Amino acid sequence: MSSGISRADVExxxxxxxxxxxxxxxxxxxxxxxxxxxxxxxxxxxAGDDVPAMSHPLPVDNVFRADxxxxxxxxxxxxxxxxxxxxxxxxxxxxxxxx
Amino acid sequence: MAQTDRDQTDLTRLSADEAARAxxxxxxSSVELTRALLxxxxxxxxxxxxxxxxxxxxxxxxxxxxxERRSAGEATSYLxxxxxxxxxxxxxxxxxxxxxxxxxxxxxxPYDATVVTRLRAAGLPILGKTNMDEFAMGSSTEHxxxxxxxxxxxxxxxxxxxGGGSAAAVAAFEAPLALGTDTGGSIRQPGAVTGTVGVKPxxxxxxxYGLVAMASSLDQAGPVxxxxxxxxxxxxxxxxxxxxDSTSIDAPVPAVVAAARRADVKxxxxxxxxxxxxxxxxxxxxxxxxxxxxxxxxQLLTDAGAEVVEISCPSFVHGMAAYYLxxxxxxxxxxxxxxAMRYGLRVAPEGVVDPSAEQVMASSRDAGFGDEVxxxxxxxxxxxxxxxxxxxxxxxxxxxxxIARDFAAAFEQVDLLVSPTSPVTAWPLGDKLDDxxxxxxxxxxxxxxxxxxxxxxxLPVGLAPAADAASDTAADAASxxxxxxxxxxxxxxxATADDRLYNAGAALERLLxxxxxxxxxxxxxxxxxxxx
Numbered sequence: 001m002s003s004g005i006s007r008a009d010v011e012x013x014x015x016x017x018x019x020x021x022x023x024x025x026x027x028x029x030x031x032x033x034x035x036x037x038x039x040x041x042x043x044x045x046x047a048g049d050d051v052p053a054m055s056h057p058l059p060v061d062n063v064f065r066a067d068x069x070x071x072x073x074x075x076x077x078x079x080x081x082x083x084x085x086x087x088x089x090x091x092x093x094x095x096x097x098x099x
Numbered sequence: 100m101a102q103t104d105r106d107q108t109d110l111t112r113l114s115a116d117e118a119a120r121a122x123x124x125x126x127x128s129s130v131e132l133t134r135a136l137l138x139x140x141x142x143x144x145x146x147x148x149x150x151x152x153x154x155x156x157x158x159x160x161x162x163x164x165x166x167e168r169r170s171a172g173e174a175t176s177y178l179x180x181x182x183x184x185x186x187x188x189x190x191x192x193x194x195x196x197x198x199x200x201x202x203x204x205x206x207x208x209p210y211d212a213t214v215v216t217r218l219r220a221a222g223l224p225i226l227g228k229t230n231m232d233e234f235a236m237g238s239s240t241e242h243x244x245x246x247x248x249x250x251x252x253x254x255x256x257x258x259x260x261x262g263g264g265s266a267a268a269v270a271a272f273e274a275p276l277a278l279g280t281d282t283g284g285s286i287r288q289p290g291a292v293t294g295t296v297g298v299k300p301x302x303x304x305x306x307x308y309g310l311v312a313m314a315s316s317l318d319q320a321g322p323v324x325x326x327x328x329x330x331x332x333x334x335x336x337x338x339x340x341x342x343x344d345s346t347s348i349d350a351p352v353p354a355v356v357a358a359a360r361r362a363d364v365k366x367x368x369x370x371x372x373x374x375x376x377x378x379x380x381x382x383x384x385x386x387x388x389x390x391x392x393x394x395x396x397x398q399l400l401t402d403a404g405a406e407v408v409e410i411s412c413p414s415f416v417h418g419m420a421a422y423y424l425x426x427x428x429x430x431x432x433x434x435x436x437x438x439a440m441r442y443g444l445r446v447a448p449e450g451v452v453d454p455s456a457e458q459v460m461a462s463s464r465d466a467g468f469g470d471e472v473x474x475x476x477x478x479x480x481x482x483x484x485x486x487x488x489x490x491x492x493x494x495x496x497x498x499x500x501x502i503a504r505d506f507a508a509a510f511e512q513v514d515l516l517v518s519p520t521s522p523v524t525a526w527p528l529g530d531k532l533d534d535x536x537x538x539x540x541x542x543x544x545x546x547x548x549x550x551x552x553x554x555x556x557x558l559p560v561g562l563a564p565a566a567d568a569a570s571d572t573a574a575d576a577a578s579x580x581x582x583x584x585x586x587x588x589x590x591x592x593x594a595t596a597d598d599r600l601y602n603a604g605a606a607l608e609r610l611l612x613x614x615x616x617x618x619x620x621x622x623x624x625x626x627x628x629x630x631x
Contacts (some may be wrong), residue, residue, distance in 0.1 A: 017476050019464045032535055040423050043421050043497075046498045046501065050501050056552075058552065060346060078197065092456050093458070
């Protein structure tokens with residue numbers, strides 16, 4: 001697979017990642033990323049189809065804890081770093097469109 | 100006239116083990132020791148910039164408590180009263196935790212990381228938080244939003260990264276102990292280029308709870324020290340099962356301190372990794388001086404009775420490529436938590452009336468993240484996106500399997516593997532900042548251990564000329580000023596056999612110090628004590 005990644009692709013990815021990049025940043029990333037992708041693309045030839053994927057160094061599956069009440073953060077502690085809060089809640093900008 | 104740091108000896112120069120023994124013998128107090136280190140920070144950190152935050156009140160309060168417990172005859176841990184510096188990636192109550200990022204500027208965590216809880220329980224005063232590449236992304240600490248840390252061996256050079264602050268603090272005698280994290284070499288490579296000891300424990304050996312995640316399947320916390328024994332002592336304090344981290348290993352901690360005290364390589368079988376030995380065949384890039392010091396150290400091991408054989412791990416050559424897909428993929432997911440809603444920076448977009456949460460999120464992340472973080476988030480988003488997932492992330496995961504198999508096959512033949520830690524000595528600040536690939540290549544030898552989850556220890560094995568020495572001035576060459584930078588060697592062991600690293604590391608350290616007539620850091624140039 002070619003590592004063709006255009007400036008428009010970078011802009012689309014930035015949208016997916018929720019980062020409002022400036023024009024200069026888009027230019028720079030559109031220059032950097034193809035070079036990096038060209039280097040990392042060797043992984044595509046490195047392993048055969050019979051090689052299983054490894055997502056993690058430890059063979060752990062689900063780990064459960066006992067379902068019991070334990071001490072936790074107070075509302076004040078949990079809200080201490082909030083940009084804005086009110087009545088024990090995080091205040092956030094609108095999340096739904098007008099229409 | 101400025102004094103040099105040679106005037107201020109004793110307490111700041113003690114290893115953690117020496118300090119612990121002095122405290123136990125009543126020869127000094129934790130308050131006295133902590134004050135000496137705070138004074139040292141005050142004197143040299145304007146130049147070094149190892150710390151993002153110093154906490155004199157908190158450290159002295161913990162020191163007083165340790166002294167009181169000791170004088171009351173209460174049981175104290177071995178390291179009780181010995182101060183430590185903590186990388187700014189660990190959550191700490193009462194001290195800001197920024198991860199070197201603007202997006203977390205001033206953030207005060209409402210909880211402690213488990214390792215920090217354990218430090219406090221063991222009575223170690225926390226001096227402050229150390230500088231790092233933003234979210235641990237980098238090999239030079241130049242990607243910190245708060246300015247770079249300088250290498251105590253040559254303050255125009257990088258201290259390695261991402262944990263350059265922790266390594267420089269220890270190398271500059273601002274702290275005998277520090278905590279770091281190693282995702283692709285961020286403990287070991289700074290250790291190599293600053294002449295200090297750094298250990299990446301087995302994945303799962305030390306809790307990640309409260310460690311701000313970059314790549315969850317690779318991140319591991321570990322010790323940063325000046326001696327192998329000190330690293331073992333700190334390892335024993337921070338390691339062990341934690342119910343708050345589901346990837347934490349539920350088994351006894353390897354006997355690392357006993358191993359460091361044993362320090363005997365006689366009869367050990369050690370494999371020299373062909374692919375990490377700098378052969379031009381494999382991409383090379385290893386500096387001649389690094390290879391020379393490495394070869395001499397390996398010879399010392401052989402002379403001391405170790406059997407050194409060459410081992411091939413063919414898939415290691417693809418480690419860097421796999422790492423620079425797995426790491427950004429996991430990072431792009433982990434850093435989604437910085438959404439400007441619950442904590443951290445919130446920046447409203449300019450010229451937008453009544454912006455949506457999504458717009459605020461996007462402008463906050465643009466303002467709060469630096470270039471390298473953005474680069475990796477975009478790279479990871481690409482590698483995980485529909486249509487590219489199998490080709491990039493999926494293929495990288497298969498390479499990970501091959502690398503783990505290479506380790507397994509190697510450890511059927513040998514007890515330990517060995518290689519240079521970093522292909523080069525410390526480079527000048529700014530040198531690789533505009534070339535991401537050049538920076539990424541510095542991790543070539545350290546990455547395989549993270550991908551497979553095995554432990555690694557780096558220790559100093561001597562000094563070598565700078566890679567750029569030829570381009571330095573004739574005056575530098577004549578004075579030898581450009582010829583004196585630390586070189587590191589790393590041991591790698593099978594998962595959960597961390598004790599083997601400490602045994603071999605302490606043995607090699609002893610052989611080298613016999614040769615040098617003392618620790619390598621005794622040869623470091625004196626730092627000018629800043630005017631106050």
